[in-house]
Amino acid sequence: MYKVYTNIVQIAGDVITVEAEGVGYSDIAQVFVRSGLSLAQVIRIDGKRVSLQVFSGSRGISTGDKVRFLGHPMRVASGDNLLGRIFNGSGDALDKGPALTENLVDIGGPSVNPVRRIIPSRMIRTGIPMIDVFNSLVVSQKLPIFSIAGEPYNDLLARIAIQAQVDVIILGGMGLKYDDYLFFRDTLEESGSLSRCIFFVHTAADPIVECLLVPDISLAVAEQFALAGKNVLVLLSDMTNFCDALKEISITMEQVPSNRGYPGDLYSQLACRYEKAVDFDNAGSITTLAVTTMPGDDVTHPVPDNTGYITEGQFYLKNGVIEPFGSLSRLKQQVNGKTRSDHRTIMDTMIQLFASYRETVEKRSMGFQMSSWDKKLLMYGERFEKEMMSLKVNIPLEKALDLGWQILSGCFNPEETGIKKSIIEEYWPKKD
């Protein structure tokens, strides 16, 4: 039914070039390798020369191997049958369940018409004060977790997954360590969440090109659920591996690199994945949390930098806590005005004072004398770090706000906080 081509003329990196005709751009092909069947995608056509990236890598491919073009882009099965299942980056089952071929959808579909989006207005409560109070997570938000290797980002991701009020969770693992994959699976299983989860896992041992498919597959499946009215949370870990895979392919294709070897279209590539996060009018939603490890804790590295310009804020994980500076939820203003009338005041005041505390700590470390104001700040900062920032704290938003007032009133006089009079009168804890 499909024409088969056998003249592979070039193999470089994970890209093979075959002479063929009538091939559609970005279509999928099957490569029959000695070790089995591998999928490949068309990434350039120049006359008869068709270049394909091979998902399972080019190792062992011979110039005599057969290539069969399927005449359609990459597809993935979708629907409720996927729930509780685990797949690899090409969509093949990794658990012992059957292969799925129902409701096939093209991955990397067109973008949503902006006029059909709605303004996000629902908060996702997590029980983590640093998120709920200071940087509320909002339905349809796309947020990366900026982190250095070694930080407990996967633990944070798992905790949010368990506690978040959503219908479906899709976990896309890219370059995941095998034990991290097991950790996710076991944690979600213990909490009874596995039945609402779908895993697409590319582990560090798998071929690099397969990593490129994980976000697209995850989001294509998520989109189908969202269109069916479900609220979906997509967790991606780790997007830096995805970007490195992009880099590898683009260098192989001899593209001019723009910054530290990454391709010039890195921003667009990331954007078309992150922008899949959406709240449809009259249907469901997609919320995306993506771990982005920062090489060398450098936020100006091209990956976190481009990500930051796309996403609606970021959680910045450092020294095991969500750092208040550098972390930002751009959509928080959509929801934190509707929670409690002191929410924004507590948020702004505590952060401003915490900034002063950091300055004071710096001064102290340089051996300067501490004024009485400095001492107040020091006391405040230490309490803030211990009672609010620690990821061990697990309290609902209202409790966290009350705690905020307790800390403030325990350290300062009302006028030192710069809070508006009317709010002080309403919320400042009365001394007995």
Add this chain to the structure above:
Amino acid sequence: MENKPAKRTGTITRINGNMVMAETDSFIVQNEVAFILHEEERLKSEVIRIRGNQAEMQVYESTQGLKVGDKVEFSEELLSVELGPGLLGQIFDGVQNPLPQIAKECGYFLKRGVYLKALSDDIKWDFSPSAKKGDILLAGQSIGFVPENIFQHRIMVPFSFSGPQEIISIAGQGKYSPKEPVAVLKDKEGRQRECFLTQFWPVKVPISAYAEKLKPAQPMVTKMRLIDSLFPVSLGGTYCIPGPFGAGKTVLQQLVSRHAEVDIVIIAACGERAGEVVETLKTFPEIIDPRTSRPLSERTVIICNTSSMPVAARESSVYTAVTIAEYYRQMGLDVLLLADSTSRWAQAMREMSGRLEEIPGEEAFPAYLESRIASFYERAGRVRLYDGSFASVTIGGAVSPAGGNFEEPVTQATLKVVGAFHGLSRERSDARRYPAIDPLISWSKYSSFIDEKKISRGHEILRRSHDVGQMMKVIGEEGTSLADYTDYLKGDFFDFVYLQQNAFDKVDEATSQERQKYTYDFIYEILEGEFAFADKEEALGFFHRLRQAFRGWNSQAWKTPEFSKTEEEIRSSVKDKISRKEEGVNV
């Protein structure tokens, strides 16, 4: 865009991302629009390089599934937009597709190859002629007008008609659709052409149908104190807002788009987040513009090519936006164009340049980056039209420098051509000091409505305060003299109560010109006052209380009883401090 019978065709020979190469036997026009015929679809593209009989084209759509051998039709027309009544309140993509209509036709998702007419042919507009038979007019002069919201939308001699045009006939008052001609014009060669309510104009060519271009002199009031007072922008001027992500570029742009005292605002959301556009397009119909008592959406046009939409259309979106801005300028209106973000536009150029395998410049941006940026900003300006009225296009461009580093090529190329620089800094936004425009690095070449001397004194105080602050980091607070410490507190106070503005406070988010002058004068008095404090603690306490009082004052409506009451309280507490110093001198 009518489907003309194709005269010239070619076939695809190469596909690389959104760059497609086609071979043809006929001639090829640089920058002409070409359509790729793929199965049932017609995909718009633009010729960007010609080599022999090969045309390299950027496709305004996804190229998925295209095949070598697919047919291409060349149109011989440059990429153009339709200009006429009905643009206001619309939401277009980068090639002027009306997005709400597309949504009606295609549902949740954008569908490639679907192009709808920018302005509906079905609407009839109330035309009143203002010229008569026998009048000789130039391109850009009006032959009549139609009412569009609160504006008199001028119907002009098409900008593409060169030389004097004689009116052979003109329609009388009545209702006309964009399809019906309203006048017939004759040029010097005797050629007669019909004139409609709408006209087409190529986006990459500036409209220059005016008498002269003037120096921008009048300030554009944005109601942001930091901008209007310290780093003003003039009508017809240009400014840029570079800043790292999260520093509040977009919030700043949104506030300016709401409050700026201009007639029309064009928002070009170029390669940015869809969510931000959604906020604008869902809230603007509900916000009432205090100056016109009409919804903001009625004076706004949104060009929206968000980051996940095709990259080539992103490149054209800023041109589409500036062309529409120039068109409304031709009606004697002050137009503000906000482009967010010009870096994404530059990146779109970089992507194409990479696919064309051009020799890369700095950070792989093409060598023509600077000239493109310069010619874009040069389309701003204040002009005198043929009828003697003045009008302007002001351009404000957000820049998203990689890594927040202003040394990168896009920021540097932009700084060379703009009249004001509002640099946002990470330190300020981390400290929640909004707007996060850093007063120490920003500058403006335009003049403010506040006395120049007082302004430069304000800058001095900020610098002095910063210097003392830096010094204190080294020698500590105890090593700082009381006088220096007071200077430090003064600058900090000025920053807190005047430069910073609470975007979520109904009153504080926008400060009128009158109130800015009034408040500035008051603060100036305080800043210039000689204070005598017993010690640093007293000074700190005093400024803390003052700051507190001012913050409350800032959120009280202008000239209400509460406003005056708070002002009195502040004045007396300040007087106390200054007079006590005089006592101290006497003793």
